[in-house]
Amino acid sequence: MRDKILEILTEVRPDIDFENETELVSGNILESFDIVQIVAELDDEFDIEISPKDLTADNFNSLEALEELIERLQDE
């Protein structure tokens, strides 16, 4: 899962070091346009539904946080 998420993220923003960055949203690195694109790709890839309430800095700040979010949504 981690590799697939990384692939999606890198496709949207190839200029970011997603493996080490931990402030993707709170550090204003990812823009809202990027987040929307990432959400669309993740929904498709993992058959989940990321809702507006999930679009928080905590869920999108790092690769690990995204992984946790997807696992949680898959469990629901």
Next chain:
Amino acid sequence: MSFDLFIECIKLWWDPVYSSWMFFALFLPAVILIYSICDSRKRPYVLLFSNWFFFISMSGLLFAVHLIETVFTWKMGVMISRVSEDKNLKRKERNAKKKKILVIGIVAMIAVLFFLKYLDFTGSNIVRILNIFRIPCEWKMLNIVAPVGISYFTLEAISYLTEVYWENIEAEKQYMKVALFMGFFPKLIEGPISRFSDVSDTLFAGLPVNYENLTSGYQRILLGLFKKLLIADHLAPAVDIVYKWEEKAGSVALYAAIIFTVQEYMDFAGSIDIVIGAARIFGVNLKENFRQPFFAKNASDFWHRWHITLGTFFRDYIFYPVSVNKNVMKLTKKMKDRFGAEAGRLTAPSIAIFAVWICNGIWHGPKWNYIFYGLYYFVWIFIENIFEKPFLSLLEKLKLSESSVSVKIFRFIKLFIIVITGEMFFRAESMSVAFEMFRYVFTDFDFHKLVKHLGDMGMDFHDYVTVIVAFTLIIILSILKELNVPYRKAFMSLPRPARWVAWYLLIMTIVIFGAYGSGYDAAGMIYAKF
């Protein structure tokens, strides 16, 4: 004595502007005093009654609207929360029921806002359209007066209910806390638009007023007064004169656009400094609303730094929900399949930013200029998103880095033109005047007309010097802040006598050079009108 007469008596001496001495030298110290002599349990009530006094002194009986909205918000929050906790309901049923309550809550609050602020505008425009089709009818203006701060506390109530619905916060069981959140007097008139979770830890705790908060709060208030009284209010009479558009020339239009941009920025940022300073005294840290906006790299980034709390409100409650809406997602996929990845990338955000900017324009008030202003930024942000990638490739070909001085200067000039043109349309008396002013810049610049009339446009030589020197100081501070230079820390490490001398100098500068008294009566707070 009737209630109306009582309100009139208060209004005779009470000036409802944060930058008036009555606020920071009379009302605020009185609240601090009463707050401090009460124990921590009673302090939130002191703030609540201060809010109500503040509100009634400005809006009289319209306070009832605020009171009803706070009760309504509190009740709806509790109802959503009860449904969330109802284990007898299945998840789907629970969500549907919760959503129904949320929709009722939001629609009701927007309906009140619409009735009080937009009814005349909508009615008169419908009549105008019907008249075009030769259907005879007329609209009798109702001239309804809206209570102070309604555009701000309505958004805060919507935010509160949505966060309860999303289960990010628990609904507050005590009415007092919801009422205090929505009516907290420092932020009542012009924000910053706050989230319940940002202030709930401190606002209801009844924290004691300590020396550090008191001094740093009043220092921030002084900075705000400096921006407002030395810059914005000196420019206010000149802005009023040039926007009457009696001296028609492109140079005057350009001058009008620039001085209004500076006035609006310093008026709003200065007022927000006073608001944040006043709240800090009670231990409440409100969100910053400005972050060196003119250092932004583009129009989109500008709105991440200017009126930040309005931008984040629209991002969280309009942009994201619209972007990830199922139908919008489906359309995105179709666009991607048919026109390629780039079209897919732009579809959802474009629909969402259109919704955001229409709402942003309308939120500013019932005027076509504001709606145009919103759409103007939608177009710029849309264009920038299309051209950002080609622009970066061009820089690569030219072997220029994004952080190079030439690119930064190019970006600044582009942003400056976008912002001042937007402000010209925003402030002009009407859309036809705005277009005429814009046209004159290119067709009849006539620089001599501006030079000839500069002295009789509401500002004399001393006003110009005051504004230029004060604004230069603010620019220097902004540069230091943008470069993360710890100037405040350096200042605070100075010996105490030196710091006191500096503060006294600042106070004396504001007293001597500030714009108040006769001739400056018109300088209210720009963002209090929205």
